[in-house]
Amino acid sequence: MSGLPLDELPPGLLRKWAAARVWAAHRAPYLASALLTLDPVVVPDTEITGGGAALRRFPADVGWHLHISPAELERQSVPRIGFWVLHQLAHLLREHAAQYPGAAAPDAAPGAGRTPDQRRWNVAADAEIYDDLSIGWLEPPADPPPPHALALPAGRLARRYWELLRERAEPIDPAVTAGDCGNGCDGQPRPWNCDWPPLSRTSARLTALETARRVREHLRTREDVPGGWRRWADEILQPTVNWRRQLATQIRRSIAHTAGRVDFTYRRPSRRAASSPGAVLPSLHQPLPVVTVLIDTSGSMSDEMLGRCLAEVDGVLRAAGVGRDRLTVISVDAQAYQAQTPRRLADLRxxxxxxxxxxxxxxxxxARRPVPDLIIALTDGHTPWPDDPPPRTRVVAGLLDPAGQTPGWATTVVISDERPRTV
Ligand SMILES: [Zn+2]
Structure with missing residues (x-):
């Protein structure tokens, strides 16, 4: 399927689509950046077996395309379309396609129906996100049904619902399984999926992180974020990986990269040397990187947290053989302060x-000479960043507030308070 761009829609339908997006952004402002990432594709109704009705849920795919049937856009109300957009975003952000536990679908021939596995997973995934879309409806939409209407408990994950549904002797009511949330729900092909370039997995992941931060930010001033999104954001932003280990890995990787990069030019064996055995080869030079740590000292950072991070960075560098003479620390708020090369961390001002x-x-x-090979920025992320990465310097951002921002070109490690996690 080739798919058509949005501006192929008649003006009235284009306006209706725009209104549905505004409705969605207004109902769930914390999903606004995810909403902007969605790439709508118009699927002519004549190209789909069964007409546009197959697309009544505005199904997405894992490349973040959202498929629009002009007939369904015409038929459904603005809030209903907006609801489906948010619903499909929930499938994408929760990566339901990657979790699909069923057997692969045999083919995507036009008219080929979905397998029982695909239908069951769709119901299970919809049950998981039901709570995400409790966004102040006077009368919530009947499709998809709430978990209790299917005799399922509330607030579980799709995998659990899948198991509960699989244990049942009787099949699921076909009326419940009729709606198709598409490839974005189960990762299996659909006849309407297009060959447009997909959103990369990395970009999708960054969009999810950004969305989770926005959920947190929104929660600071408002209470109207559904519990499902809160739990999801907590999961995303408090990774089970230990930040110390993650930070250490990133620093070591950058050191290895620097050493490898410079070393390569020295180490490449010359043909002449190889053909004259006994010749004295130049000794191998193992350069160590020059590292600058930036410490965001704006009001919002806690001294205790900064101290812990810095001790961590120092420990990793020393373990890697980078002495303190190669480590410069610069504190920054709205301006940069005098660079320091502390002999002991306690000497740091x-x-x-x-x-x-x-x-x-x-x-x-x-501006320092030599230019650092690695910059480690310990910050809460509530700051502007350069638009482009520095040309020859790697940047690792140690982010102390999950709601903060870091640019896509920097490697980000979220440093969280290690409170015991509640399940
Ligand atoms: Zn769905």
Missing amino acids: LGGGGGTDIRAGIDAAL
């Missing part, structure tokens, strides 16, 4: 306490 502009710190780091 942190300046600042004002607003944050980490760009000032990155500029100060890059």
